[in-house]
Structure formats: structure tokens, C-alpha cells
Amino acid sequence: MTKGSGPGKSYRKGISLIEVVERFNTEEKVEAWFIQQRWPNGIACPKCGSLNVATVASRKPSPFRCRDCRKHFSVKTGTVLHSSNIPLRKWAIAFYQYSTNLKGVSSMKLHRDLGITQKSAWHMAHRIRETMAVDGNRFSGPVEADETAARKRTSTGVSVSTPGAVRLARQPLPV
Numbered sequence: 001m002t003k004g005s006g007p008g009k010s011y012r013k014g015i016s017l018i019e020v021v022e023r024f025n026t027e028e029k030v031e032a033w034f035i036q037q038r039w040p041n042g043i044a045c046p047k048c049g050s051l052n053v054a055t056v057a058s059r060k061p062s063p064f065r066c067r068d069c070r071k072h073f074s075v076k077t078g079t080v081l082h083s084s085n086i087p088l089r090k091w092a093i094a095f096y097q098y099s100t101n102l103k104g105v106s107s108m109k110l111h112r113d114l115g116i117t118q119k120s121a122w123h124m125a126h127r128i129r130e131t132m133a134v135d136g137n138r139f140s141g142p143v144e145a146d147e148t149a150a151r152k153r154t155s156t157g158v159s160v161s162t163p164g165a166v167r168l169a170r171q172p173l174p175v
């Protein structure tokens, strides 16, 4: 958690909650945004790294297929979102909450704000906190990824050890 702001400050400036809600009003829009964040240079296979990827939008929950190694995957594969049944819209809002509240967000708040069970909220909060503890700018590959390795980055800020890293939001969301 970044300190250095005034003691009374408990939020960051950036996109407003209403903008997040309005902009990400369908799963498809959130998914498209996650894809753009994760693979700004084109969808890459999380297994072999190939860019030779076929998209079959109707093939949920894994709409992408690597033509080289034949792995089927989605934008969630290999991230903290993997195996989560919580809609991406709720994840986006949860990450938003964490990115804008410097003093943290309780799982009880997520439970109430997102209309998810306390158990789901607890898991969600846990994953987000772990991810942000490792790397404040994104949530990346398996949350149990080695912390030291996860900190290695190229000059462009791209994580080396977690090729599937998804940049998200401690910074204001791009509009």
C-alpha cells in the first residue's frame, strides 16, 4: 500500500465510480477491456506465448484457441480471475475500489457493494490484496507466484516472469 500522501487522504483521484459503472455496463465490455489490458499487442497463448490464436466468440468460457499448442483459454486463464465465477463487472469494480481507497477495502464492503456472498467477498479481497502486495500496478499470473520473480520487469514495465500479467488499476483507469 503506497504511503506518502497526506495522513487524512484516503482516496486517489481518477475515473469516478459512476464512470466505471457506466463504461463497464456489460460483461462483454469489461472482457474487451481486460483483453486490451492483458494483451495490448495481440492475444497471446498463456501456455506457449504464440500469437497465432483463433477466436471463437461463441465458445465460452474459453473463446481463444492457440493454433500452435492447441490450448483453449480465456482472458482469465492464468490470472487471479481464473476459476472465479464472479462476473468480470464485479471484479472491475472491486479492483476500482482497491485502486482508489488507499486505506484498503474490507471484504464486508465488497460483500455489500457487489451483492456477493461474504465468502466470495473474502476470497476476492484476499486475491486482490495479495496481487497488489506483489505488484501494485496489476494483478498478475498465479497469485502464488514467487514474489521476487514477479517483481522482475522489463524497462517497459512488463512482467517477465508472469507473461499473462494483466495491468490494472492502481493508476486511474484509462478513459
Ligand SMILES: [Zn+2]
Pocket: 045, 046, 047, 048, 049, 050, 066, 067, 068, 069, 070, 071
Ligand atoms: Zn499455445
